Amino acid sequence: MIYxxxxxxxxxxxxxxxxxxxxxxxxxxxxxxxxxIYYYFIH
Amino acid sequence: xxxFRVIAWxxxxxxxxxxxxxxxxxxxTGVFLGIGKIDLTNIDYSFEYNSSSSGGMPSPPLSFNVLxxxxxxxxxxxxxxxxxxxxxFLAVLAPFxxxxxxxxxxxxxxxxxxxxxxxILLVRLTLYVLxxxxxxxxxxxxxxxxxxxxxxxxxxxxxxxxxxFQIGFWTYGPLIMSLGIFIDSIRTAxxxxxxxxxxxxxxxxxxxxxxxxxxxxxxxxQGKLFDPWLFTAIRDVTLLGDTGIPMFKEPLLLTVxxxxxxxxLGSRILEEVEA
Numbered sequence: 001m002i003y004x005x006x007x008x009x010x011x012x013x014x015x016x017x018x019x020x021x022x023x024x025x026x027x028x029x030x031x032x033x034x035x036x037i038y039y040y041f042i043h
Numbered sequence: 044x045x046x047f048r049v050i051a052w053x054x055x056x057x058x059x060x061x062x063x064x065x066x067x068x069x070x071x072t073g074v075f076l077g078i079g080k081i082d083l084t085n086i087d088y089s090f091e092y093n094s095s096s097s098g099g100m101p102s103p104p105l106s107f108n109v110l111x112x113x114x115x116x117x118x119x120x121x122x123x124x125x126x127x128x129x130x131x132f133l134a135v136l137a138p139f140x141x142x143x144x145x146x147x148x149x150x151x152x153x154x155x156x157x158x159x160x161x162x163i164l165l166v167r168l169t170l171y172v173l174x175x176x177x178x179x180x181x182x183x184x185x186x187x188x189x190x191x192x193x194x195x196x197x198x199x200x201x202x203x204x205x206x207x208f209q210i211g212f213w214t215y216g217p218l219i220m221s222l223g224i225f226i227d228s229i230r231t232a233x234x235x236x237x238x239x240x241x242x243x244x245x246x247x248x249x250x251x252x253x254x255x256x257x258x259x260x261x262x263x264x265q266g267k268l269f270d271p272w273l274f275t276a277i278r279d280v281t282l283l284g285d286t287g288i289p290m291f292k293e294p295l296l297l298t299v300x301x302x303x304x305x306x307x308l309g310s311r312i313l314e315e316v317e318a
Contacts (some may be wrong), residue, residue: 016240017233023315025308026232028247029225036252 006042009032048159050166051151057144060131065178072126076189083152102237123186134175134216138167138223139246145231160310160317164224168306171220176212183208214294221302221309223252227286232316261297265269 017030055062153163185203226249233245 019234021316023232023312025227025311025315029229029308029312030233033245033249033252036256037248040252040255 003042004043006038046153046162047166047169048161049153051170054167054170057140060136061137062173062174064133065130065174069127069178069185070131070180072122073185075122076185096111107316119186119189122189123182130175130178130182133221134171135219135250138220138227139174139230140227146235160313161307164228164306164310164313165303167304168217168220171223172217174214175220179208179212197200214298217302218257218298219304222250222257225309226250226253228312232312257301261294 013034014031016026017034020030021027183205187205190201226246229249230245
């Protein structure tokens with residue numbers, strides 16, 4: 001269950017990250033950070 | 044050199060509280076280590092052992108020796124440790140700029156001159172690292188002097204500890220500072236649009252994950268990529284030769300490369316935000 005909640009949270013975070021800035025590198029970095037959080041703490 | 048001077052001036056204006064706090068911590072530590080001469084060495088810690096009545100072997104008073112050591116060397120070690128921790132905390136916070144500093148646009152103005160964002164970030168990194176290296180070295184030197192004043196049998200131990208600290212600092216100091224600069228760049232990219240939640244969460248999450256990822260990557264690269272043959276090869280071609288301390292130059296090399304990459308990514312983000 002927590003995996004799915006985590007996935008939804010990461011997807012929401014990714015959406016916010018993409019909307020929040022115009023910089024491509026910042027978007028990629030933020031998605032990387034979110035993916036890292038998912039990998040380290042939820043996966 | 045001109046850029047270095049300009050950024051040093053800008054950073055000293057920006058971090059004036061930090062630059063007041065660091066000497067204050069150093070002076071306070073020095074006062075407590077040097078002037079507060081509570082001589083704990085004259086206290087008699089020896090206890091009477093009544094070994095004849097028990098009839099057994101007299102046990103060595105090991106625990107009292109430990110207590111004596113702790114009382115002798117505790118104050119300088121604890122004081123230096125806390126001073127270094129306080130300095131380290133400030134060091135971690137140093138690269139982060141507030142919204143106001145960005146809107147004042149000092150670094151953007153520099154960018155409009157002939158300098159690239161990458162060179163600006165690299166100069167900032169150098170400044171932070173040098174500032175905190177100076178602070179840490181002063182604290183460590185004062186701690187060492189305080190310990191040597193108590194007992195000068197520990198010269199070699201202190202020399203080793205000193206060397207280990209310097210290696211640790213140069214291995215992880217620039218890395219942590221460049222991480223701060225990188226995360227600050229991401230933060231900058233987000234507060235341009237005023238998204239407060241994302242802006243405030245980024246530093247915490249960023250430190251957590253990037254720190255873990257880099258630590259993992261370090262271990263992986265040291266284990267897999269740099270095999271023993273390469274270690275010796277690198278050591279042979281360096282001019283300084285073998286320092287006697289294994290795994291010294293390779294992590295340093297990794298740190299320099301990683302710091303450069305992080306600064307490059309940070310500068311790319313800032314350039315894209317400006318565009």
